[in-house]
Amino acid sequence: MSIIKVNNLSVGYEGKAVATGLNFTVDEGDYLCIIGENGAGKSTLMKTLLHLIKPIEGNLEYMDGLMPYEIGYLPQHTLVQKDFPASVEEIVLSGLLSKSGLRPFYTKNEKEIAARAMNKMDITHLKKKCYRNLSGGQKQRVLLARALCATSKLLVLDEPTTGLDPKVTEEFYKLISDLNSEGLTVIMVSHDMPSAIKYSNKILLVNQTQKFFGKTLDYIDSDARKEFDGDLETVKKVERSVNKEND
Amino acid sequence: MISTLMYYLSFPFVRYAIVVGVLIALCSSLLGVTLVLKRYSFIGDGLSHVAFGAMAVASVLKLADINVLILPVTVISAILLLRTGQNTKVKGDAAIAMLSVSSLAIGYLLMNVFATSANVAGDVCTTLFGSTSILTLDMSEVVMCIVLSIVVILTFIVFYNKIFAVTFDENFAKATGTKTDAYNLLIAVLIAIIIVIGMNLVGSLLISALIIFPALSAMRIINNFKGVVIASAIMSVICALVGMIVSILFSTPVGATIVAADLVLYLITVIIGRKN
Numbered sequence: 001m002s003i004i005k006v007n008n009l010s011v012g013y014e015g016k017a018v019a020t021g022l023n024f025t026v027d028e029g030d031y032l033c034i035i036g037e038n039g040a041g042k043s044t045l046m047k048t049l050l051h052l053i054k055p056i057e058g059n060l061e062y063m064d065g066l067m068p069y070e071i072g073y074l075p076q077h078t079l080v081q082k083d084f085p086a087s088v089e090e091i092v093l094s095g096l097l098s099k100s101g102l103r104p105f106y107t108k109n110e111k112e113i114a115a116r117a118m119n120k121m122d123i124t125h126l127k128k129k130c131y132r133n134l135s136g137g138q139k140q141r142v143l144l145a146r147a148l149c150a151t152s153k154l155l156v157l158d159e160p161t162t163g164l165d166p167k168v169t170e171e172f173y174k175l176i177s178d179l180n181s182e183g184l185t186v187i188m189v190s191h192d193m194p195s196a197i198k199y200s201n202k203i204l205l206v207n208q209t210q211k212f213f214g215k216t217l218d219y220i221d222s223d224a225r226k227e228f229d230g231d232l233e234t235v236k237k238v239e240r241s242v243n244k245e246n247d
Numbered sequence: 248m249i250s251t252l253m254y255y256l257s258f259p260f261v262r263y264a265i266v267v268g269v270l271i272a273l274c275s276s277l278l279g280v281t282l283v284l285k286r287y288s289f290i291g292d293g294l295s296h297v298a299f300g301a302m303a304v305a306s307v308l309k310l311a312d313i314n315v316l317i318l319p320v321t322v323i324s325a326i327l328l329l330r331t332g333q334n335t336k337v338k339g340d341a342a343i344a345m346l347s348v349s350s351l352a353i354g355y356l357l358m359n360v361f362a363t364s365a366n367v368a369g370d371v372c373t374t375l376f377g378s379t380s381i382l383t384l385d386m387s388e389v390v391m392c393i394v395l396s397i398v399v400i401l402t403f404i405v406f407y408n409k410i411f412a413v414t415f416d417e418n419f420a421k422a423t424g425t426k427t428d429a430y431n432l433l434i435a436v437l438i439a440i441i442i443v444i445g446m447n448l449v450g451s452l453l454i455s456a457l458i459i460f461p462a463l464s465a466m467r468i469i470n471n472f473k474g475v476v477i478a479s480a481i482m483s484v485i486c487a488l489v490g491m492i493v494s495i496l497f498s499t500p501v502g503a504t505i506v507a508a509d510l511v512l513y514l515i516t517v518i519i520g521r522k523n
Contacts, residue, residue, distance in 0.1 A: 050422035073422040080284055086415060087471035094412040098424040104405045130470035150423045 001028050003066050003154065003185060004049070009058035011041060011048040017056050018044045019206050024213045026202075028153075031177075031186045033196035033216075035228075036206040042189045045206060046158055049187065066154065072147030074157040077139070082132065088142050089127045092118055095149030117145040121175075137168035144175070155179065157188040161195075173199055193229075248496060255495050263389045265491055270396035271448045272457065272487030272505075275441050276479045277403045279462030280472070281414045281434060290328050290435075291455040293343035294442050297324040299451040300350030302374055307361040314391065318443050325435035377450030377502030384447065395444050399437055406433060411472055448487075449502030457483070460509035467513075467520035486512055 004026040012018040019041025026032055034042050047053045048060065050073055072095070095117070096110045106114075118124045121141040126134065131142060140160060147155055157176070161169040169192075177199050180186045190196045196203065196216075203219040205212040205228055212224035219225055255261050282288055301320040305313035328343060354374075359367055384392075403410070412420040413430045421427040438458075445454040465479035490505030 050418075052418060052421055067424065071422060073419050075416065075418050075422075078416065078418075080286070081415065083466075084284055084415060085280075085466050085470055085472060085475045086411070090411065090472050091415065094408065094415060094420075095423070097408060097412045097420065100408070104407065106408065128471070133470075146419070150419075156422075 002026065002063055003028055005059075005061040005063060007059035007061070009045075009048070009060055010056040011044045011053070012056050013044070013053065015056065019208055019210075020057075021209045022058070022206070023210060024204055026185060026187065028185055029180070029183060030202055031180045031200045032188070032202045032204060033200040034187065034189045034204045034206060035191070035193065035196055036211075038191075040207045042206055043158060046156060046187070046189050050156060070151050070153050072149075072151030072155045074140070074143050074147050074155070074160050076158050076162065084132055086131050087128055088118070088123060088131060088134075089114070091131055091142055092145045092149060095146035098150065114145075114149055117148040120148065121145040135168075136164050137172065140164065140172060141175075148179075152184070154185045154187070157186070159189055159191060161190075161192060169195075251496060252492065260384065261495065263384055263386075265488070267384060267389055267392045268448055268487045268491050268501075268505075269484050270393060271441075271445050272461075272483040273480055274396045274399040274403075275445050275454070275457045276461040276483030277400065277476060278410075278434065278437055278441065279458045279460075279479055279483075280466070280475050281410055282438065283459055283462045283466070284414050287438075288455065288459050289340055289343050290325070291438060291442065291458045293328060293347040294321055294325055294439055295446065295451040295454045296347035296354075297321055297350045298442055298446055299374055300354035302446070302451070303354035303357045306370075307357050312387075314443065317446075318440070321439040321443050322436050325439040326432060329431055329435045373450070374446075375450050375452045376500060377446070377448055377453060388447070392444050392447065395440055399440055402433070402437060406430065407476075410434065415472075449505055453502045453506045456506040456509060457487075460506070460513055461486070464509075464513045464516040467516040482512055483509075 002025045006022055006024050009022040010017040010020040011022070018039075022045065034045060036042050044053070048055050050071065092114045093106055093111070096106060096113060100106060100110065115124070118127060121144055123138065123141050123145060126138060126142070131139065134142065155176075160176075161172055164172060173195055176186060176188070180199075188196075188200070197220065200216050202214065203212060203216050204210070205219070205224055207228070211228065212219055212222055214222075256265075282291055298317055298321045301317040302313055305316040308316070310316055324346065328346065355371060358371055358374075409420075409425065409430050410433075412425060413427050413434070417427050417431075420430075441458065442451075442454050445457055448454075449457055461479035461483035462475070464482050465475045469475045469478050486508040487505050490508040491501060493499060493508070494501040494504040
């Protein structure tokens with residue numbers, strides 16, 4: 001069953017489109033990876049999906065009564081959070097905010113939801129620790145626990161493994177994959193191609209326009225992939241030669 | 248020394264001053280954490296200059312109750328400044344710098360051209376740095392100060408969780424359905440109110456010190472948000488009390504003395520923070 005339907009969508013800032021002609025659907029239980037080069041419009045598309053910015057043109061439909069407060073979101077780290085004095089528990093609880101409406105305090109029931117989320121992410125022992133002193137992998141688990149407090153349906157992740165070491169990255173993908181097999185729909189913006197192909201069941205390739213949308217298995221043999229991988233190779237070659245010059 | 252203090256405390260206006268001072272210190276510290284963390288410290292500074300300009304206009308117009316003008320002008324400026332913060336064309340800090348120096352210049356210009364008393368320099372100095380004026384508050388000012396402080400404190404407690412979420416991660420809050428724009432507006436309005444009532448105590452140049460110093464001190468030594476808020480409230484009240492008592496005993500300017508006490512406490516927390 002589809003939960004998101006996107007029809008001829010253009011996304012961008014202040015009337016200027018960054019990516020146009022987007023057409024895709026997200027079904028319940030999907031693991032969709034949005035891939036593309038830097039500046040291709042992936043993050044802009046994601047922000048539009050999260051209602052953070054308005055679409056420039058076209059239709060974005062949430063079906064099956066998916067409300068904004070039922071979306072969990074794992075953003076990239078911001079500058080503010082670098083020296084933010086907050087305990088893990090306080091941050092995880094803030095995921096329940098939209099459910100609490102105008103009530104000024106969290107109920108016992110809500111605190112239990114937060115405790116369960118922390119348990120699931122294996123961070124209960126860090127509960128009283130300060131967020132700014134955690135490692136990169138631990139921080140991601142905290143933010144994931146917060147997202148799980150906000151949702152049981154749809155999880156949106158923005159390049160979640162940036163800055164994590166390979167071992168922690170692998171663990172993190174495993175965690176997301178487990179959540180997905182428990183029924184949570186996942187949309188991930190990613191630049192990590194091998195992992196995108198390994199874990200997702202659908203791929204959306206964006207490069208100013210939509211270059212590919214469909215099953216991951218079909219993507220592997222598609223022309224779109226050959227072209228995109230070719231581009232990536234060129235980028236890498238340029239980077240290598242620049243690095244050599246610098247050396 | 249104690250007997251001198253007791254002698255001063257027997258006057259009702261000194262007791263008013265201390266009650267008002269403690270309340271102002273308490274509510275100015277509450278939003279300090281949010282301001283510092285959201286990189287809004289300069290908004291507090293800019294707004295206090297706007298309040299200075301508004302005060303100059305009010306005194307030129309010979310308004311009976313100057314807060315009738317200062318409060319709305321400062322609140323509106325707070326809202327405008329927050330909006331420019333999100334606008335990419337005029338950078339937030341440049342807009343604030345522009346607004347604050349203009350209000351300062353126009354305020355001084357007006358006070359000088361339409362001088363209401365012989366001692367213009369003294370008047371300007373008083374509005375900028377606060378003065379003994381805290382001791383000359385009349386009953387209506389004391390009541391206004393108490394009412395506004397209670398409004399600020401209650402609003403902060405009721406919206407505490409929202410303010411936390413909007414400060415920590417605005418995008419997440421917005422994406423999960425929290426009306427972040429409304430809460431940013433609320434924060435701006437609260438800051439404006441705090442600045443207007445705080446000006447009575449320390450003057451417009453020093454009020455941002457009253458807002459950010461306790462928060463910075465608390466953040467050095469405490470590792471969770473609630474703890475930081477409570478600690479900065481306590482530190483702020485202690486510094487205000489110490490500052491006021493010292494200023495009464497040694498007849499130093501009250502605003503500057505309180506800010507100096509805040510600075511000393513900050514340096515102490517820096518040392519404690521290093522050790523941990």
